Amino acid sequence: MNKKILVTGGAGYIGTHTCIALHAAGYDIVVYDNLSNSSREAINRVSSLIGQSIDFIEGDIRDAESLKQVFSSHHFFGVIHFAGLKAVGESVAQPLKYYDNNVSGTITLLEVMSEYDVKNLVFSSSATVYGDPERLPIDENSPRSCTNPYGQSKLTVEHILEDLAVSDASWNLIPLRYFNPVGAHPSGQIGEDPNDIPNNLMPYISQVAVGKLEKLSIFGNDYPTTDGTGVRDFIHVTDLAQGHVAALNYLQQQASSKSSSGTTSSVGFLPINLGSGKGTSVLDLVAAFTKVSKQPIPYQFAARRAGDIASCYASAGRAKGLLKWQAELSITDMCQDTWRWQSMNPNGYNAT
Ligand code: NAD
Ligand code: UD1
Numbered sequence: 001m002n003k004k005i006l007v008t009g010g011a012g013y014i015g016t017h018t019c020i021a022l023h024a025a026g027y028d029i030v031v032y033d034n035l036s037n038s039s040r041e042a043i044n045r046v047s048s049l050i051g052q053s054i055d056f057i058e059g060d061i062r063d064a065e066s067l068k069q070v071f072s073s074h075h076f077f078g079v080i081h082f083a084g085l086k087a088v089g090e091s092v093a094q095p096l097k098y099y100d101n102n103v104s105g106t107i108t109l110l111e112v113m114s115e116y117d118v119k120n121l122v123f124s125s126s127a128t129v130y131g132d133p134e135r136l137p138i139d140e141n142s143p144r145s146c147t148n149p150y151g152q153s154k155l156t157v158e159h160i161l162e163d164l165a166v167s168d169a170s171w172n173l174i175p176l177r178y179f180n181p182v183g184a185h186p187s188g189q190i191g192e193d194p195n196d197i198p199n200n201l202m203p204y205i206s207q208v209a210v211g212k213l214e215k216l217s218i219f220g221n222d223y224p225t226t227d228g229t230g231v232r233d234f235i236h237v238t239d240l241a242q243g244h245v246a247a248l249n250y251l252q253q254q255a256s257s258k259s260s261s262g263t264t265s266s267v268g269f270l271p272i273n274l275g276s277g278k279g280t281s282v283l284d285l286v287a288a289f290t291k292v293s294k295q296p297i298p299y300q301f302a303a304r305r306a307g308d309i310a311s312c313y314a315s316a317g318r319a320k321g322l323l324k325w326q327a328e329l330s331i332t333d334m335c336q337d338t339w340r341w342q343s344m345n346p347n348g349y350n351a352t
Pocket of ligand 1: 006008009010011013014015018032033034035036037038059060061062081082084085089101105125127179180181221237344
């Protein structure tokens with residue numbers, strides 16, 4: 001079976017961890033990234049962790065000619081598509097930038113895939129497509145709705161993938177709906193490197209712990225949760241990376257049973273949650289991080305953040321049943337690995 005995979009956005013936070021997991025699982029990877037939110041240093045570190053240089057192409061998914069060059073030089077089994085922009089606040093201020101990158105960019109990628117008859121795709125979707133959930137845990141059949149352009153761009157791509165699967169039964173399309181990815185590689189060499197002040201909870205906590213930020217504001221302590229703070233399903237990024245390997249393995253099995261049985265049935269559009277299935281509150285995470293880092297994490301309660309929901313956690317049954325995958329690492333592991341990365345690289349990849 002052909003094990004060559006194109007990884008768009010492979011220089012980013014989740015992409016770098018997934019490249020390591022793919023390499024360990026015997027996949028042959030080509031990374032395609034425009035470095036708009038990442039650096040060559042991240043690629044260098046992945047190369048040194050896997051002990052061989054990464055096949056890296058600097059390019060934009062909106063650039064069809066550049067993509068065609070890549071597809072004509074390599075014979076891919078499929079694509080893992082991470083490339084995209086992800087800052088919710090920025091997407092509200094600059095919606096066109098988000099629709100252009102995330103939606104137009106994906107359409108261009110799909111057109112080139114179609115032209116080269118590469119029809120296996122794993123796409124980075126998000127639990128944000130569930131909006132404010134009607135029931136918990138959230139399963140894949142829950143209604144979808146979004147309140148910001150970032151979320152809309154993910155939902156729109158999901159709709160495009162659904163339509164594509166209906167139009168042509170040879171597509172195999174798995175959107176993975178990530179819950180809250182946190183943590184870092186256990187080596188401390190790669191991790192999340194946010195630009196400016198982080199918007200998300202874990203990087204904010206770790207920057208307070210390392211002394212870069214003064215104190216955490218906890219957005220809301222009056223939610224209908226155990227302690228009044230928001231509840232989320234945090235998932236270690238290395239578990240998440242394994243989830244991508246499991247999704248690709250699934251596509252490979254489907255492709256090989258299709259060719260051996262001569263049937264024409266395909267995967268079609270198959271969304272799968274990647275979460276731990278457990279909810280953790282903001283205060284629980286602060287307490288776990290304080291224990292691991294042995295640093296004080298001063299905080300204050302502040303008003304709820306616009307667009308936030310009270311609780312969000314996954315039903316992880318489909319991933320377990322179909323992909324034979326489940327999250328293994330604990331909140332303590334997530335805090336330990338985040339802290340190792342943060343303390344070894346207080347200024348991220350730019351540190352000297
Ligand atoms: P990231 O910003 O670290 O990685 C995205 C990568 O894509 C970056 O290296 C960036 O340079 C590249 N990129 C962006 N636009 C591109 C373009 N037009 N052409 C080529 N490369 C481009 O983000 P991440 O946290 O690793 O997220 C990966 C994917 O997962 C994104 O699509 C994101 O929306 C999605 N996602 C992330 C989270 C999260 O919490 N991190 C949650 C749900 C979904
Ligand atoms: C946010 C995005 C979501 C995106 C996800 C990626 C919003 C509204 N939602 O989700 O679209 O898919 O990131 O991981 O931005 N919190 C604080 N103080 C902080 C930061 C966060 O109290 O400084 C709280 C939040 O109110 C929330 C929890 O921590 O209750 C988690 O927040 P965050 O890490 O930003 O993730 P989400 O809100 O789940």
